[in-house]
Amino acid sequence: MNYKSQLHHFALSAASRLIRLQLAEYQYDFTLINHFPWKRDENFLAINPSGSLPVFQFNNDIIISGSRAISEWIEETTATSRLLAGSSMHRAEIRRLLDWFEDKFYYEVGLPLLHERVIKRFESGADASSVIIRTALSNAQVHFEYLNWLADQNNWLVGTQLSLADFSAAAHISIMDYFGDIQWDKYPAAASWYMKIKSRPCFRALLSDQLMGVTPSSHYAELDF
Amino acid sequence: MNYKSQLHHFALSAASRLIRLQLAEYQYDFTLINHFPWKRDENFLAINPSGSLPVFQFNNDIIISGSRAISEWIEETTATSRLLAGSSMHRAEIRRLLDWFEDKFYYEVGLPLLHERVIKRFESGADASSVIIRTALSNAQVHFEYLNWLADQNNWLVGTQLSLADFSAAAHISIMDYFGDIQWDKYPAAASWYMKIKSRPCFRALLSDQLMGVTPSSHYAELDF
Structure with missing residues (x-):
């Protein structure tokens, strides 16, 4: 494919990463346009008044805002789509x-x-609140227990086929993993699931992401962690 | 239709109201099961581990959680569906x-x-924070300006046909209107749009909602406000 398509994204936006994975899985040719949530950008607000990411410009004339609208659109319009397949219940x-x-x-x-x-750091230079970080990491445990349970039931999170659910989960988890926040040894089934999805070609671009001044964890880009 | 279907909801949950509107618009026969966000309910968590509302049990065997999953499922499986119609772009x-x-x-x-x-009141008896309320009401102005602009462009929020976008917007706004928080005279196009959707038969059940101890605004159930 050779369309002039662009994805407005932020490297550490999970919703943007979901769409990057989906586009790469279907081998779309697209350019990434960087945005930063702490910078107001009037030109971007003219494209998407909600100001949220990602926004997909397809072939210069179609503009779609928001990860759910974009992901559904890609599934509806891609001939080989298979990430939201199966019965209505599935x-x-x-x-x-x-x-x-x-x-x-x-x-x-x-x-x-x-x-x-x-x-916060880029917006105002303020220090991180350790209380908020501790609460978020404690919340994360419930999510990882559930993910681990799901990954233990099937090949993928919903049944035996890779789906948008896997990409969404992996996109969000990849940001936590960038910060080295995941105690992978506590969640072995989730760890093998993540290793499997991380090894796919579509994941490659995410693993080479680097946000200036924010270093990824040592194992972030390793396929065998 | 005469299925044994149930919607787990909370009267002032906007996401639940979106599904109530959609089900009523298609004349589904369903029973409402009340839940309260401040009460932990283990039986409900067994149905939906995320604990969020709404959850739809269709015909006793199909269980779908979350307003987006439910609304898409209804559109996919209802023969007369028309609330998510049109081209992929639409x-x-x-x-x-x-x-x-x-x-x-x-x-x-x-x-x-x-x-x-x-x-907060039902959970702990704590007083409302006037700072948080003021911030939320100030945020609301931007949303109402946008809604007013959209309502001024077309018959409905997306083009000339009623869609899920209208139901979602009306569901959320109906909660604010329950509290009497909307300065309708500032947003005339939004007001006529809301009056139009409020007059539909599917809206009736919402207008008779009363949460014990929380009285709706005087004009909440009026069709000409």
């Missing part, structure tokens, strides 16, 4: 887990960690 | 706005207001 289960990560995990774990460790 | 626009309300509006406006005014 699709409902994929969407339930996608929401679990995009919503519950993000607000209970991902956003507080990102805000304390990165956004 | 559907992406409906989903973008649905996300705007389910996510952005909810976390910036709806949840803080509900938490301060209702959840």
Whole structure:
């Protein structure tokens, strides 16, 4: 494929990473445009008034905002789509887990960690609150126990086929892993699931991400961790 | 239709109201099961481990959790479905706005207001924080300006047909209106849009909702306000 497509993203935005994984899995050709949540950008607000990421510009004329709208659009319009397949009930289960990560995990774990460790620092130079970080890491345990249980049931999070649920979970978890926040030895089934998805070609670009001034954990890019 | 279906909901949960509107619009026969966000309910957690509302039990054997998964499932499986219709691009626009309300509006406006005014009181008896309420009401202005602009462009929020975007927006706004928080005279196009959707038969059940100890605003159930 050779479209002029662009994804407006932020390297440590999990919702952006979900779409990067999905686009790369289907071998879309696209350019990444960097945005930073702590910088107001009037040109970007003209494209997406909510100001949130990601935004996908396909072929210069189609503009889609938000990870759920983009991911559904890609599944609807890609001839080889297979990440939201199966019966309506199966699709409902994929969407339930996608929401679990995009919503519950993000607000209970991902956003507080990102805000304390990165956004606050760049926005105002303020120190991270250790109380907020401790609460988020404690919340994370429940999520990892559930993920570990899911990964132990099947090949993938929903049944035997890779789906958007795996990409959403992996996208969110990859940010925590960037910070070295995951006690992988406590969650062996989740660890093998993550190693499997991390080894896919579509994951490669994420593993070479580096945010200036924020160093990834030593094992972040290792496939055997 | 005569299925044994149940919707687990909370009267002032906007996500639950979105599904109540959609089910009523398609004339599904269903029973409401009340839950209260401040009460832990192990039986309910066995159905939906995330603990969030709504959850739809269809015909006693299908269980779907979360407003997005449920709303997509209803559209996929209802013969007369028409609330997520049109081209993929049009559907992406409906989903973008649905996300705007389910996510952005909810976390910036709806949840803080509900938490301060209702959840905190029932959970711990604590007083509402006037600072948090003021911030949420100030955030609401941006949302209402945008809604007013959208309502002024077309018959409905996305084009000329009623869609899930209208139901999601109306569900969230109906909670604010329950509390009498909306300065309708400042947003005339949004007000006529809301009056139009409020007059639909599917809206009726919402207008007779009463949460014990929390009285709705005087105009809440009026069709001409």
